[in-house]
Amino acid sequence: xxxxxxxxxxxxxxxxxxxxxxxxxxxxxxxxxxxxxxxxxxxxxxxxxxxxxxxxxxxxxxxxxxxxxxxxxxxxxxxxxxxxxxxxxxxxxxxxxxxxxxxxxxxxxxxxxxxxxxxxxxxxxxxxxxxxxxxxxxxxxxxxxxxxxxxxxxxxxxxxxxxxxxxxxxxxxxxxxxxxxxxxxxxxxxxxxxxxxxxxxxxxxxxxxxxxxxxxxxxxxxxx
Amino acid sequence: xxxxxxxxxxxxxxxxxxxxxxxxxxxxxxxxxxxxxxxxxxxxxxxxxxxxxxxxxxxxxxxxxxxxxxxxxxxxxxxxxxxxxxxxxxxxxxxxxxxxxxxxxxxxxxxxxxxxxxxxxxxxxxxxxxxxxxxxxxxxxxxxxxxxxxxxxxxxxxxxxxxxxxxxxxxxxxxxxxxxxxxxxxxxxxxxxxxxxxxxxxxxxxxxxxxxxxxxxxxxxxxx
DNA sequence: GTAAAGTGACATCATTCATTGTCACTTTGG
DNA sequence: CCAAAGTGACAATGAATGATGTCACTTTAC
Numbered sequence: 075x076x077x078x079x080x081x082x083x084x085x086x087x088x089x090x091x092x093x094x095x096x097x098x099x100x101x102x103x104x105x106x107x108x109x110x111x112x113x114x115x116x117x118x119x120x121x122x123x124x125x126x127x128x129x130x131x132x133x134x135x136x137x138x139x140x141x142x143x144x145x146x147x148x149x150x151x152x153x154x155x156x157x158x159x160x161x162x163x164x165x166x167x168x169x170x171x172x173x174x175x176x177x178x179x180x181x182x183x184x185x186x187x188x189x190x191x192x193x194x195x196x197x198x199x200x201x202x203x204x205x206x207x208x209x210x211x212x213x214x215x216x217x218x219x220x221x222x223x224x225x226x227x228x229x230x231x232x233x234x235x236x237x238x239x240x241x242x243x244x245x246x247x248x249x250x251x252x253x254x255x256x257x258x259x260x261x262x263x264x265x266x267x268x269x270x271x272x273x274x275x276x277x278x279x280x281x282x283x284x285x286x287x288x289x290x291x292x293x294x295x296x297x298x
Numbered sequence: 299x300x301x302x303x304x305x306x307x308x309x310x311x312x313x314x315x316x317x318x319x320x321x322x323x324x325x326x327x328x329x330x331x332x333x334x335x336x337x338x339x340x341x342x343x344x345x346x347x348x349x350x351x352x353x354x355x356x357x358x359x360x361x362x363x364x365x366x367x368x369x370x371x372x373x374x375x376x377x378x379x380x381x382x383x384x385x386x387x388x389x390x391x392x393x394x395x396x397x398x399x400x401x402x403x404x405x406x407x408x409x410x411x412x413x414x415x416x417x418x419x420x421x422x423x424x425x426x427x428x429x430x431x432x433x434x435x436x437x438x439x440x441x442x443x444x445x446x447x448x449x450x451x452x453x454x455x456x457x458x459x460x461x462x463x464x465x466x467x468x469x470x471x472x473x474x475x476x477x478x479x480x481x482x483x484x485x486x487x488x489x490x491x492x493x494x495x496x497x498x499x500x501x502x503x504x505x506x507x508x509x510x511x512x513x514x515x516x517x518x519x520x521x522x
Numbered sequence: 523g524t525a526a527a528g529t530g531a532c533a534t535c536a537t538t539c540a541t542t543g544t545c546a547c548t549t550t551g552g
Numbered sequence: 553c554c555a556a557a558g559t560g561a562c563a564a565t566g567a568a569t570g571a572t573g574t575c576a577c578t579t580t581a582c
Contacts, residue, residue: 095550097558105558125437127351130539141560146541209443212436213349219433223495226488249500253508256492257485261512264450264484265477271447276473284477288485291519292512319580321528329528354569365530370571 110148112138114162117155122202126156126210153215160211160218163203164225167196168232175236182240186289190262190282197266198274208267230255241296254292261288334372336362338386341379346426350380350434377439384435384442387427388449391420392456399460406464410513414486414506421490422498432491454479465520478516485512 094102116138120129131152135145149155174192178184197204211222233255238246262285269281318326340362344353355376359369373379398416402408421428435446457479462470486509493505 093557095557097549102558125439127437131541132539141562142541143559151540209437213351213433215349219495223492226492230492249504250508250511253489253500253505254511257489257509257512260488260491261481261485264487265481267484268447268450268454268480271443276477280473281477284474285481287474287478287519288481288512288516291515295511295515295518317527319527321579326528355571356569365532366571367529367573375570 106147109138109140109144112140113145113148113155114159117152117159118163118202118206121156121159121210122205126152126206126214153218156206156210156214157218157221159203159206160221160225163200163207164228167193167207168228170196172232179239182293183286183290185236186286187282190285190289191278193262194266194269194278194281194285197270198278201270201274204266204270208263208270226256226259229259233258237293237296240293244296258289258292261285330371333362333364333368336364337369337372337379338383341376341383342387342426342430345380345383345434346429350376350430350438377442380430380434380438381442381445383427383430384445384449387424387431388452391417391431392452394420396456403463406517407510407514409460410510411506414509414513415502417486418490418493418502418505418509421494422502425494425498428490428494432487432494450480450483453483457482461517461520464517468520482513482516485509 096102097105100108113134116134120134120137124133129152131142131145134152134155135142138145145155149158170192171189174188175185178188211218213219230252234251237251237255238244265281265285269276320326321329324332337358340358344358344361348357353376355366355369358376358379359366362369369379373382394416395413398412399409402412435442437443454476458475461475461479462468489505489509493500
């Protein structure tokens with residue numbers, strides 16, 4: 075794509091004069107990174123409001139204040155943009171939740187409270203991102219399905235790890251634990267989705283409390 | 299759409315000769331119904347394999363063995379077809395689950411077992427339908443979002459009703475109960491989705507057991 | 523038998539959109 | 553200063569597809 079074949083001369087050392095010079099005092103790398111950033115932001119905004127389907131590359135570029143050329147500089151098509159947005163957003167979310175938990179390690183109730191608060195508050199504060207990761211990602215193409223599956227797995231495995239930390243004495247039962255974690259993640263996601271689709275009516279605390287109730291219930295049952 | 303303005307004569311009694319005659323011994327109503335049925339089946343097959351997006355009306359008609367004309371006879375566009383498929387499938391599923399439960403009323407564990415078995419077996423037996431109701435429906439348009447919300451509400455309310463039947467003495471707490479039920483439905487759906495995306499690897503019984511564990515956990519916690 | 527209704531295959535039209543290309547203008551580096 | 557690189561606005565191209573229309577053929581009702 076960004077090859078510089080140097081047709082006539084057999085590729086001597088490319089002078090500093092060549093491609094990749096600075097512009098308006100900004101290096102090529104920085105300019106590219108800024109444009110990419112703008113596109114990611116614009117993509118989140120549009121995918122999270124208009125929706126992925128029915129959003130054209132033109133529209134994303136207009137929102138980003140860039141022209142199509144720069145879209146294709148960073149992404150090969152809108153699927154790639156969506157995929158990248160999904161990856162970044164979910165990893166941000168994972169980090170938020172991890173950190174929230176890290177501060178309360180050992181106290182199941184406090185951990186759940188902190189993790190869930192971090193989760194639901196993120197969605198409330200970033201409604202466009204929320205919509206992208208919960209709705210727009212679905213059914214785009216098989217690669218995206220796989221990506222979704224992988225992210226869900228990550229969250230489920232994370233939860234399994236936390237539960238095992240709380241019940242170190244308990245014998246591991248991989249399939250069962252994994253299925254349970256998947257279910258619990260689904261519970262959180264579905265509560266979040268309904269909360270979102272209803273316009274975030276209930277206070278965060280209420281949603282957190284109900285979600286916590288489910289986590290605690292299962293944790294208690296596991297302790298029997 | 300199917301108006302017969304009868305341009306010249308001011309709409310006298312339409313003779314039996316008029317529109318709507320039988321063809322190959324089949325009445326107009328029956329022919330229409332059969333075509334509609336074919337389209338619903340074809341739509342499920344294609345939406346559930348290729349996906350809703352990226353499926354054209356032409357493709358649906360080819361699968362149904364009909365021409366476009368007959369598509370528009372029954373549906374105004376593919377969104378309408380998807381909506382109808384979703385409605386029919388979820389109501390079938392609701393009925394299956396209701397019946398499964400009805401036979402075991404009063405026994406929480408048996409009820410959960412029966413309901414969940416009915417649910418997961420339906421998905422296993424109808425993978426195309428499964429994909430349509432769990433994946434393809436998402437993010438199509440705002441009306442479909444509302445429909446999804448409504449169906450999820452129905453299932454959640456159903457679950458609330460069951461729980462209240464099991465705990466008649468308990469004071470109702472609408473928002474809380476509703477949130478809990480939404481979470482639990484989400485747990486079942488997410489387990490189903492992962493099960494599906496992984497190609498229905500685990501035996502139904504394992505999935506049912508894990509799902510039941512979550513339901514029972516919450517039920518027990520509620521009993522405290 | 524025959525005119526109208528029904529059917530099937532396919533054409534047509536208009537639109538949308540991804541992707542690439544053009545051109546005038548600005549900035550850079552020497 | 554000036555040639556090359558960078559930029560922005562926008563045109564051009566081609567493909568897909570929703571929706572409607574055409575036409576030859578079959579079936580029906582009388």
